[in-house]
Amino acid sequence: MNPTQKSGAAATDLEQMQDEFDKVWGNPRGWRALTIVNHTTIGLRFLVTGAFFFLVGGLLAMLIRTQLALPGYELMxxxxxxxxxxxxxxxMxxxxxxxxxxxxxxxxxxxMIGARDLVFPRLSALGYYCYLFGGLILLSSIFLDLAPKAGWFMYTPLSSSAHTPGVNSDFWLLGITFVEISAVSAGVELVVSILRTRTNGMxxxxxxxxxxxxxVMAMMIVVGFPPLILGxxxxxxxxxxxxxxxxxxxxGDPVLWQHLFxxxxxxxxxxxxxxxxxxxxxxxxVFCQRPLVGYRWVxxxxxxxxxxxxxxxxxxxxxVGIPQxxxxxxxAASMLVAIPTGVQIFAWLAxxxxxxxxxxxxxLWLVGFLIVFVAGGLTGVMLALVPFDWQVHDTHFVVAHMHYVLVGGMVFPLMAGLYYWLPHFSGRMPSAKLGRWGFWLFFIGFNVTFLIMHWTGLIGMPRRVYTYDTGLGWDMPNLVSSIGxxxxxxxxxxxLLDIILHFRFGVRAPKNPWNAxxxxxxTSLPPSAYNFVSLPDVTDRHPLWKDPELPDSIARGEHALxxxxxxxxETWGSDPLTGKVREIIHLPGNSWLPFIASVFLAALCLSLLNKAYILSIIATMATLIVLLRWSWENGAHPAAAPDAHTQPGEPPLHSRTFDGPGLWGMGVTLLANGALYLSLLFGWFYLWTVSPQWKVPDSGLNGWLMLASALLLSAGTLWLHRLIKHLRAGTHSGLMQQLALLGCIALAQSAMLLxxxxxxxxxPTETAHDAVIFVMLAYNLIHCTLAAVLTGLQAWRVSLGYVGDKAPYEPVVVxxxxxxxxxxxxxxYAAIVLFPATWGGA
Known part of the structure; x- marks a missing residue:
């Protein structure tokens, strides 16, 4: 066979392999597009939806600036x-x-990490639909004339039913909580994916x-968002x-809301x-064509x-009256945070x-970021000084500072990133001329709007006022801000025009157009659903600079998997520290379950808004059924792992190990859960020590029964620990029966809590003391009942052969x-029984 025939045969084999990948990874069209769980599609949906909400928020901002352009103007x-x-x-x-x-x-x-997808694709899809439906529910309040009006921070008591009757604030509380589910789920997804799915050697x-x-951002979401969800x-x-x-x-105490928020x-x-x-x-x-100075310091x-x-x-x-x-x-802490931020800025400048x-x-957008964000950071250090903060708190100075930090620190880099990755999204290059015009109009307009607003605040204009009288010195600054x-x-x-036109008229982008x-x-431009035909080894922080031919060898299938x-x-499962491959993670395919679950969650949100509590119970039960059906197809279930054998010499499938991604997903989820519980515990001790009307009634809480419940749970946990130990050693017996008994123990313990x-x-409607205890006990009851259900589910899966010696990791997750x-x-028990007994109270 001559070389031409060999290359032709190789090309045919490569095309056949790519066709096979497309069959397994391909995205359906039409209504079935709602089943897509692939990260590329879900990420683009997030970006398009976020851009839509940005335009809505910008339109609302234009209404505000039009209203404040002239004194006494009554547009609204x-x-x-x-x-x-x-x-x-x-x-926003x-x-x-x-x-x-x-x-x-x-x-x-x-x-970026050489994986084919995120580790929990269906969770990404659920997060997107929760974000979409939650945002639309919140947005619908505008058209119903029921939009929240107590501020985006929803301070109590202004947002309480006594001062804001109707469902305006409920739209905010329920809609935002719905959206936060999306944020936390994405946080869990990103943390586990980064730690466990990097390509070999990274x-x-x-x-x-x-x-x-x-x-770091995802970990902060996991820990930082639950306090708001609880609040x-x-x-x-x-x-x-x-x-x-x-x-x-x-x-109670309204300042507790401020702490949680x-x-x-x-x-x-x-x-x-x-x-x-x-x-x-x-x-x-990339644009300096050299590595960043001070990688470790950054x-x-x-x-x-x-x-x-x-x-x-x-x-x-x-x-608000915080002690001195x-x-x-x-x-001091607020000024201290400028140090690590300064390290990053000096690394960029160097x-x-x-x-x-x-x-x-x-x-251009990066230079704009450096100018605007540094200015916002300097005013932030000014606000960290308590005497100065007292003078400008709740004035337009704070509004200006916030926009310099958030727009400078987020929108400017985001625009830089969008122009940088647009060829990746579309395979086409945007217009340099329109891009420059867009930058300069935005940069000039932003600074005209908000730079003078610092002065407006310094001369006393409070934020959140709908109009103002003439002669206060605010007329010209407000007019200039509105023009800007x-x-x-x-x-x-x-x-926006540039982005839209580039999809139709943009020049085809070459491979790696920026020499990144x-x-x-x-990947190909735009990328395939599976990103990489073969997964490369990485031995350098800058793999494409070290080996410019790497994209071609990946596309030819010369690497792994x-x-x-x-x-x-499939994608690699790697060691969290070294990046060395440990197992093969088999990923779920397209599914209706995320969409259906989000629809039922939206129904729950709407039923609560309309005080239709029977419907809310039905929606809750429907959601739980869908989620249980979802969990049933995990692990070694044939729908999740068809043909569960691997090639000779390959690592095992993750469902054949004790350390699959579900273990990490549960751990990070419980971290978020723990942040929510600790926020509740903080509320308990805060009200106990601060609230002037805090009372400890003789509630009759049976401490001995709670102690017995805790001891029963301790015995069950110890039993489960020994069972898992024997499962790891391969010496267990009666796995199904023992798991079933453990499920009964958890159910009995839940009954004791009930x-x-x-x-x-x-x-709970008469004193904050009893209300907090009620929520704390309900929290424990829900989680213990969940443990009973999941443990019983494991026993059933053992009987069907989905869990056992060859597929052992699911019980470790539970x-x-x-x-x-x-x-x-x-x-x-220590907080609501031992603490009151020690410090006084019944």
Whole structure:
């Protein structure tokens, strides 16, 4: 056979292999597109939906600036204005900023780490639909004239039913909680995917910097969002059921809401900033054609920023009466966070100084970011000084600072990233001329709008006022700000036009058009659903600079995991530290279950809004049934792992190990769950020590029964631990029977908790004390019941052969839930039984 015949045969084999990959990984069309779980499609859906909400938020901003352009102008009535500014902040913070950055990460992360998909594809799809439906429910309130109007921060008591009757605030509480499910699910997905699905050889110290930023951001979401979810649940329980968590007269405290909100709110500022900074750290080396200066220092700065951000929440509460020692501590911490941020900024500047930057359109946005964000950071340090904060708190100075930080730290890098990755999305290059016009209009308009707003605040204009009188010195600054906002809107329109036109008229993008160094540019443009025909080994932080031919060798199938005739979607499962391959993770395919589950969750949200509680119970049960059906097809089930054998010499499938991705998913989910519980515990001790009307009634809570319940759970957990130990050693006997008995123990323990709640004589609508105890006991009851159901499910799966010696890892996943429940129940016992007995009270 001559060389031409050999190359022709190789091309035929490659085409056949790609066809087989397309059959297994391909996305359906029409209505069945709702079943797609592939990360590329889900990420693009997040980006498109986020862009839509950005335009909605921008339109609301234009209404605000039009209203404030002239003194005494009455475009909107005060009530409508309150709705508009509340929805502007809500849409931009909750429906645009975080979901947009998560969507970009969902699209990019598997490609950057050399994986074929995220580790829980169906969870990504569920998260997107929750985001879409939650956002639409919240947005519908505008057209129903029922939009929330208590501010995007929903401070109590203004947002309580006494001061904001109707369902306006309920739209916010239920809609935002629905959206937060999406955020937390994406956080769990990204953390586990980064730690467990990197391609062979990509150790932690070889990860692209963008991946480091997303890992820290995702961990912050997992820990930082649950306090707001808890606060929203408690406030909705107060509004709908009369439980007085924030009512001073009945033992609550409205400042508790501020603590819960800003426990989420201040980390969210960095959750928004860090992905933007990750884009900057990715693009600057590309446009300077040299590695970033100080890789290890930047990683340390990112980790430190994420850690410190959780100690700054009182920064927003200096004027509410915080003790002087606390204000001094949080003021110092607020200034301290500038140090790791400064490390990153100096690394970027040093790279620009040592390199030869090329000022293409993405680079213009990066320069704009450096100017705007540094200015916003400096005013942030000013606000960290308590005396200065007292002077400008709740003025337009704070509005200006917030926009300089959030728009500078998020929108500018995002625009740079969109122009940089547009060829990846579409396979076409955008217009350089329109891109430059869009940048300059946006940059000039933004600074005209918000730079002068610092002065407006310094001369006393409060935020959130719907109009103002003439002669206060605010007329000209407001008019200039409003003119600037229209210039900025023209910039957004130009950018949007450029993006739309480039899909039709853009020049075809060459391979790796920017000569980038990261693996996402090793895919085809636009990428296939499986990203890589073969998964490469990575031995360098800059794989495409080290081996420019790597994309071609990947496409020719010269690397690993190219067998597809078994019909499974597969990617590597790697060691979290070293990146060495440990197993093959088989990924679920397209499914209706995420969409159906999100529809039932939306029905639950709508039924609660309409006080249709019977329907809400039905929707809850339907959701649980769908989720149980979902979990049934996991692990070694034939639908999840057809032909569960691997090739000779290959690692085992993850369902044949004790350390599959479900174990990590459960661990990170319980971390989020623990953050929610600790927020509830914080509320208990906060009200106990601060609330002036806190009362400890003689509730009759049976401490001995709760102790017996905890001891029973301890015995069951110890039994399960020994069972798992024998399963690992291969010496177990009667696995199904033992799991069934353990399920009965968990059910009996749940029954004891239910009896405790029913016989305790709690009055959760009369005192905050009893309301917190009621929620804490309900929390324990729900989790113990869940453990009973999942353990019983494991026993059933053992009987069908889905769990056993050859597929052992599922019981290990459930074991984590038992340990978590054990810890939470003992802590609850100490908090609501031992603590009152020690410090006084019945």
């Amino acid at each position: 009535e005060p009530d409508v204005y309150n709705q508009v500014f509340t929805m502007h902040g809500t849409v 913070m909750f429906l645009f900023a975080v979901p947009m950055m998560e969507g970009l990460a969902v699209y990019l992360i598997p490609k 150790a932690l110290h070889k990860m692209p910097l963008y991946v480091w930023y997303i890992l 929203s649940i408690l406030l909705e329980l107060e509004r709908a059921a009369g439980m007085p968590f924030f009512d001073v007269a009945r033992g 800003w426990l989420f709110g201040h980390p969210e500022v960095y959750i928004i900033f860090l992905p933007g900074a990750g884009i900057v750290s990715t693009l600057i080396p 990683v340390l700065g990112v980790l430190t920023t994420g850690f410190i951000s959780f100690g700054l929440w009182v920064h927003h509460m200096f004027t 020692l606390a204000t001094a501590f949080f003021s 790279t620009l100084w040592l390199g030869k930057p090329v000022y293409k359109v993405p680079m 906002s229209f210039i900025m809107a023209a910039g957004v329109a130009t950018i 160094d990261t693996l996402e540019w090793a 190219t067998v597809i005739d078994h019909g499974r979607r 009896w405790l709640m029913l016989t305790a004589g709690l009055a 074991e984590q839930l038992w340990y978590y429940n054990l810890g939470v129940l003992w802590i609850s």
